Amino acid sequence: xxxQESAENYLEAILMIKERNGEVRSVDIVNExxxxxxxxxxxMKNLRQNGYITxxxxxxxxxxxxxxxxxxxxxxxxxLFTKWLIKLGVDKDTAQEDACRIEHVISAETFSxxxxxxxxxxxxxxxxx
Numbered sequence: 049x050x051x052q053e054s055a056e057n058y059l060e061a062i063l064m065i066k067e068r069n070g071e072v073r074s075v076d077i078v079n080e081x082x083x084x085x086x087x088x089x090x091x092m093k094n095l096r097q098n099g100y101i102t103x104x105x106x107x108x109x110x111x112x113x114x115x116x117x118x119x120x121x122x123x124x125x126x127x128l129f130t131k132w133l134i135k136l137g138v139d140k141d142t143a144q145e146d147a148c149r150i151e152h153v154i155s156a157e158t159f160s161x162x163x164x165x166x167x168x169x170x171x172x173x174x175x176x177x
Contacts, residue, residue, distance in 0.1 A: 051098075055118075056122050059119035060126065061080045061081055062111055062119060063120065065077065074088050099114060122152070126144075127147075128159075128163060129147035129150050131177050133146055133147060
């Protein structure tokens with residue numbers, strides 16, 4: 049099932065914050081993404097209702113298995129495209145912004161082909177990344 053790009057961004061942010069801080073609350077997402085508290089509250093409610101996250105009584109957010117799968121996919125794409133664009137000579141900020149856009153529109157098949165190509169080039173000491 050395809051979800052909205054904004055939901056993918058929220059899930060990816062949750063994963064990144066969790067890796068960095070060990071725990072995630074709505075205020076962390078507000079600080080990470082720069083959106084208002086009410087916007088984040090509505091988004092978290094929608095993610096919870098659709099089974100992508102859980103939230104305990106203290107407000108700590110956890111990704112469900114399906115939420116983690118989506119977040120991990122987006123984060124993997126984001127990291128690969130950011131590194132690749134920087135290697136191509138794109139400045140870091142632009143590379144991160146462009147990677148964020150690319151990660152949502154590229155098909156799984158195309159991403160897999162790009163990832164395999166980069167792996168082959170790196171194995172042959174062409175050092176694409």
